[in-house]
Amino acid sequence: MHLSLASLAKPILYGYFRSSCSWRVRIAFALKGIEYDQVPVNLIQDGGQQHTKQFESVNPMKQVPAVKIDGITLCQSLAVIQYIDETRPGPRLLPADPKTRAQVRMISDLIASGIQPVQNLSVLQKKGSEKEQWAQHFINQGFQALEPILKQTAGKYCVGDEISMADTCLVPQVYNAERFKVDLEQFPTIKRLNQTLLEMEAFKVSHPSRQPDTPPELLA
Numbered sequence: 001m002h003l004s005l006a007s008l009a010k011p012i013l014y015g016y017f018r019s020s021c022s023w024r025v026r027i028a029f030a031l032k033g034i035e036y037d038q039v040p041v042n043l044i045q046d047g048g049q050q051h052t053k054q055f056e057s058v059n060p061m062k063q064v065p066a067v068k069i070d071g072i073t074l075c076q077s078l079a080v081i082q083y084i085d086e087t088r089p090g091p092r093l094l095p096a097d098p099k100t101r102a103q104v105r106m107i108s109d110l111i112a113s114g115i116q117p118v119q120n121l122s123v124l125q126k127k128g129s130e131k132e133q134w135a136q137h138f139i140n141q142g143f144q145a146l147e148p149i150l151k152q153t154a155g156k157y158c159v160g161d162e163i164s165m166a167d168t169c170l171v172p173q174v175y176n177a178e179r180f181k182v183d184l185e186q187f188p189t190i191k192r193l194n195q196t197l198l199e200m201e202a203f204k205v206s207h208p209s210r211q212p213d214t215p216p217e218l219l220a
């Protein structure tokens with residue numbers, strides 16, 4: 001088998017400890033047992049390091065995560081997770097069965113396209129003093145849709161009893177919901193899944209409270 005030097009190098013994750021999209025990728029790396037290096041990009045310091053020319057050359061969208069892997073640079077967390085899944089051994093994050101795979105994508109997209117973008121930092125910065133109320137409103141609205149969907153698809157995890165990409169999206173979004181004081185009691189399925197997943201090692205090691213750039217006062 002021919003292995004290029006690029007594929008032997010450890011992947012590099014450009015991320016931020018509290019970024020939910022970076023956390024999705026950290027969970028996927030941990031689930032697959034992939035070692036990687038981290039380059040922290042502080043989204044708030046000095047007006048946000050994502051806006052530097054240096055980082056713009058890594059990700060022109062000026063967002064984290066971005067990943068250098070196998071000689072290419074990828075942004076968009078779900079594209080990264082799917083690439084890892086297609087090229088690395090370990091638990092399948094997208095199931096083989098087309099129906100369950102579509103459900104995994106549906107839940108992932110609901111969170112990644114339907115909820116997270118409206119409560120992203122750059123959006124909240126435009127909302128000024130309204131930001132907490134805004135984020136809470138849209139996360140709440142998204143969870144109102146997600147709860148009945150998960151009620152139908154979930155077993156032990158978001159879709160049946162196999163861990164998947166949907167689970168990598170759910171937990172970081174619940175973390176954001178808690179930051180913005182969304183009442184999780186309204187969403188018993190989301191709450192149960194989140195609790196179960198947070199018990200898993202891959203979710204613990206990738207948690208925002210345990211990253212190289214986690215501020216000392218937030219370390220756990």
Ligand SMILES: N[C@@H](CCC(=O)N[C@@H](CS)C(=O)NCC(=O)O)C(=O)O
Nearest residue numbers: 019020021063064065076077121122
């Ligand atoms: N769809 C992108 C979204 C990436 C994204 O929104 N990243 C946020 C952190 S979770 C960010 O870098 N925000 C910087 C900003 O808004 O300036 C993905 O899934 O990777």
